[in-house]
Amino acid sequence: MTDFGKTLVERLESRESFERMVIVNDERTGLEVSVVIHDTTLGPALGGTRWYPFPTRAEALVDNQRLARDMTYKLALAVGDDTELAQAGVSFGGGKAVIRGQPTQDKDRRKEQLQAYAAVIDSLAGRFVTSVDVGTSVEDMITMKKVTKWVAGLPKEMGGSDDPSPATAHGVVWGMIACLEAVFDTDSFRGKTVAIQGIAGKVGSILARDLARQGAILIGSGGVNQSAAQKIATEVGAKLVPPDEIYEQQCDVFAACALGGTLNDNTIPRLRCRITAGGANNQLWEPTRHATMLHDRGILHAPAFWINGGGVINVAHELHPGGYSQERAFADVKKIYDRGKTIIDISRKEKVPPFVVAVRLAEDRIRKVKKTAREEHVDGPRHRPSAV
């Protein structure tokens, strides 16, 4: 998680712009929620709802802001002009919601809080569409859908896109291929060693199975549930190492698929890989500084908001005018490869970290659309889905 510490107030005082922030502390249900809409230049904000026991309201809000900004970048890159979504006139801005507290397991209380939260989403009238994130489930989305239509991430039988993890893992594989081509001049995993941090996770395990099928040599590490990690390691023939030893494994690709912030001052000097490319969000503890540190060590780092966009692309396809189609969604997930080639090419030409290039491409896209909208006097999101 972000190092809030002394900088918390500074962060809240920063002049960074956010389009809209809604904070509700509802005494009746005990719901404490913030919704941050970062930018809707490209379309209505799309982003998950995180339900997590942040120690303070300020920490919840600061993390909410950071997550919302990441969604803007992720969607600006993911839904490029060449995608099925963009060609159908659908694109998205970024937002995120945070419910502060331990997610309650009491069924009635959970329903009451989710319904109160859904009413907040409904009041935003389509400026923000939400789906599943840490602490929320597909079942929660079904509960909320009864109150507001601005919910995605529903099960297949309700016309939804279901669990985003397979699409996320699929996108990571395409992103890794772009990296392999740049570093090793091959698109094959055969004989390549990949170290997966979080091998038992939803994304990590799907990734491990796919890479094993493609002939990769695997190393893995797990979290508290070591038996789950051992089980998947045995299944895919991976060597399982203790959590803190994953960093110094000799490998071609280090894939962070557990928590955020695992690439930092302590771990980057220990890495013995040529590429870091994984599914975890916010892998870099201090994004620009640690992206530069990896770059200076000659390690190609795939920015998280580029490479792990598969899940949100899949969810976004629920809002395609033709309805959700896995075939269409996965065609767009595959574009992660093309985006990666562009980012890596520019990074090499300009000798700057891919992270810096990816941020610039996302910001340029938004700036361009903003400028056109100003010239055409268009106000508000370009596209608002009529039904979800």
Ligand code: NAD
């Ligand atoms: P998950 O909870 O299923 O998996 C995380 C795994 O990491 C768990 O098995 C956990 O035990 C393990 N873990 C925790 N600490 C660890 C440590 N120190 N060392 C090794 N393993 C550790 O979550 P997930 O859905 O697979 O998501 C993984 C990451 O990918 C998260 O950062 C998430 O935000 C990001 N992400 C996921 C999706 C998705 O579609 N699921 C989409 C985008 C980004």
